[in-house]
Structures are given as structure tokens and as C-alpha cells.
Amino acid sequence: MLKLRRNLGRREILLTGGILLLAITAFGAVRYVDVNNWNAAWPYDTWSSAAWNIQDAVDVSSPGDEVVVTNGVYTFGERMVGYYLNNRVVISSGLTVRSVNGPTVTRIEGALAPGTITGAGAVRCVYLARGATLSGFTLANGGTVSTYSAPDNQRDGGGVYCEDSSAVVMNCLIINNFANLYGGGAYSGTLCNCALTGNGAASGGGAVAATLQSCTIVGNQGAWSAGGANGCVLAAAGEVRAFPPHIVDAIDATGAGDAFVGCLAASLAAGDPLPQAIERATVYAALSTTRQGAQASYADLGDLERALAAGRRTHP
Numbered sequence: 001m002l003k004l005r006r007n008l009g010r011r012e013i014l015l016t017g018g019i020l021l022l023a024i025t026a027f028g029a030v031r032y033v034d035v036n037n038w039n040a041a042w043p044y045d046t047w048s049s050a051a052w053n054i055q056d057a058v059d060v061s062s063p064g065d066e067v068v069v070t071n072g073v074y075t076f077g078e079r080m081v082g083y084y085l086n087n088r089v090v091i092s093s094g095l096t097v098r099s100v101n102g103p104t105v106t107r108i109e110g111a112l113a114p115g116t117i118t119g120a121g122a123v124r125c126v127y128l129a130r131g132a133t134l135s136g137f138t139l140a141n142g143g144t145v146s147t148y149s150a151p152d153n154q155r156d157g158g159g160v161y162c163e164d165s166s167a168v169v170m171n172c173l174i175i176n177n178f179a180n181l182y183g184g185g186a187y188s189g190t191l192c193n194c195a196l197t198g199n200g201a202a203s204g205g206g207a208v209a210a211t212l213q214s215c216t217i218v219g220n221q222g223a224w225s226a227g228g229a230n231g232c233v234l235a236a237a238g239e240v241r242a243f244p245p246h247i248v249d250a251i252d253a254t255g256a257g258d259a260f261v262g263c264l265a266a267s268l269a270a271g272d273p274l275p276q277a278i279e280r281a282t283v284y285a286a287l288s289t290t291r292q293g294a295q296a297s298y299a300d301l302g303d304l305e306r307a308l309a310a311g312r313r314t315h316p
Helices: 053-059 258-268 272-288 302-309
Strands: 012-017 019-023 030-031 068-070 072-074 088-092 096-099 106-109 123-128 132-136 138-140 160-162 168-170 173-175 191-193 196-199 200-203 211-213 216-218 219-226 232-234 239-243
Touching: 030 053, 053 068, 053 088, 072 258, 088 106, 088 302, 106 123, 123 132, 123 138, 272 302
Parallel strands: 030 068, 068 096, 072 106, 088 123, 096 132, 106 138, 123 160, 132 168, 138 173, 168 191, 173 196, 191 211, 196 216, 200 219
Antiparallel strands: 012 019, 232 239
């Protein structure tokens, strides 16, 4: 009697009670990338034949495959999604792209528009399709176009743009990226154990419309509102809860991220439950954008309590 079953990537022949069992599993292929390899050869399935840019390895991969990237700064490769914006890497649905040694030594560099930060010549770092995973990279200096006729997915997410929450970004440093509209660091997706800092956008300098799990968001800027995140999502103990931004007439987003983190820490230290602490911190960070400067813009406790008593102002 012959049976086929999935197992741990091995072929096994088992003899039990006189019955021969053949176990066969077909896992996805592994492709390799090394920016310093001058002997790249299709299909990039060994380190000696590794692709020298990530997009080449992605292009020969299929759903379920894994692209493994070793140390280096990856500044080559461009792929458009739509008609306006190039991406350093476009990762197809169902693929996993991961670094060997983590974000401190593996970096994907986009490009900021010359002289204008966002606009013509900008290159986003990464575009993630549904069900794709990116793990263990620094994403830096990515930008978007600013053309008003361009669709939002060309103007959002300077560091990484995710098609929806099934696209996962893990263990990444997302720094100094800019979007013309929303999510300078990241737009949408599920971010796990990531740090977002120094990013900027019209709204949501760090992230917009994303689920953030164990992430740090510090020192990002929003020209209109929400320097850190346009809406915050708490994911804990199997529950996902969204916290919309508190709407104010912002004039200066400097220090808003620090205001959020400081108020959150103070509220937790005072014994507030985490959801209540996030609500307070969201309002406090928004209030800080109504005044010029960093520390000078921070509201006192009375201002915060009065704003909370007046009720949260959110988008309809």
C-alpha cells in the first residue's frame, strides 16, 4: 500500500507493519542574493550563483518560494507598479524575502526626489503584495511621487507600501522615508517588531492604516497631522483594536512622536489600562501639534483632561 503525505521537507521511506509508506513533500525553492557576487546565474539557487540585486531573484520565484539576502546595501533594481513610481523591490504575492543577518547589516535604499524629497525621480524602497513577507532589513531614503493625478498607492508609503494587512513586515528598521500623502515609513500591512524613525508625510509620518505589533515609532513628522501614526492599532492577546487620530488644526508636528510616547509611559505608570493610555497619548500628541516647537508645544495635564472631557474629534 503506497501513501503520500506531507512532512518536514524530506523524503522518507517507512516500513510499519509490513506496509511501505513513501512520504514526499514539495517545498518552495530558495533563491539567494549577494550584492557582491559578480557571477550571478539564473535561477540563483546557490550562493555561488546568487543574484546581485533582490528584484532579479524575486522575478524568478513563485508563491511559496523564499528569497534569502546576505549583508550589503541594495541600491539597484527598479520596478514600477502603475505608471508613476518606481520601487527598489516589488515582492510578489506569497513570497518571503528575508535577510541572513538582520537589519543592521542588510539595507534596501530607495531614492528621494532631487531637491524636493517627494516628486519626480523618487524611488520607494519596497512594495509588498498580498500575502508577501519581508523580514530583517533596514528600509531607508525611500520616497513617492507628488503628482496630483497619480493614484494614492503612488503617493503613500515611502518606505514600504503593503496591499493589505496580509502583507507582513518583520524585524525591520524603517528610517528617513517620505510620502507625499500618507505613511512616510509604511502604509498598511502588519508590522511586527519594527522601529520607525525619521520618516515624514502629509499625515502619518511613521505609519498609516497598519497593524503594529511590538513596534517603536519615534521622531516621525506629519505636515498636516499625526507625526507618528495616522490612527494606531493595538494588537494584543488575540484582539486587534483601532484608535483613530484626534483631529486638530495642526501647525507644527515637531516632537509629536515624543509627546505620544511620553504620555503613554506616564499613563501606564499611573496604572491606566493600555487602551486608555493609548487614548490619552493620542490626544496629547495631537494637542502638541497645535503649538510651535517641541517641548514648548507640550500641553499640561489640565489641557489634556479638558480635551478628553470635550470628547475625541475623529474623521467621519
